Ligand SMILES: O=c1ccn([C@H]2C[C@H](O)[C@@H](COP(=O)(O)OP(=O)(O)OP(=O)(O)O)O2)c(=O)[nH]1
């Protein structure tokens with residue numbers, strides 16, 4: 001089942017001439033985000049940068065956008081999204097940016113229009129917190145975690 005959701009998008013002057021986020025295949029969950037850099041952006045090993053996309057979006061209420069790494073960039077170059085998955089709130093109207101980091105051992109150059117990350121739109125739930133001053137409902141797992149079930 002594919003559900004489409006409207007996303008208003010606005011291109012800022014520095015994204016002039018760049019393609020909008022694109023789904024590369026019919027079944028792609030993520031649309032690729034392009035770097036709206038005017039000049040090459042060189043990331044030395046260990047260096048990070050907030051890469052502009054030159055785009056603003058307005059998401060439908062109840063939806064978020066997740067900014068995720070591209071597996072090709074991360075597996076071939078060690079370049080990833082440092083806050084992955086980044087969260088774009090439905091009420092955010094600023095420029096979409098991608099906090100990239102070069103965890104590889106070589107210099108990596110971000111060029112204009114390079115597809116540096118992907119964005120997945122997802123519905124979210126908000127918690128209605130109900131504070132309890134008594135033990136929470138019992139469960140099989142209980143307090144076990146962090147490897148409690150074995151390797
Ligand atoms: O990869 C990302 C992550 C976030 N954002 C934008 C959209 C999001 O709505 C806003 C705030 O993100 P977040 O809540 O993760 O950051 P924060 O450090 O908590 O900032 P704030 O105090 O503004 O919420 O920054 C991006 O453009 N790219």
Ligand SMILES: [Mg+2]
Nearest residue numbers: 087088089092
């Ligand atoms: Mg926040």
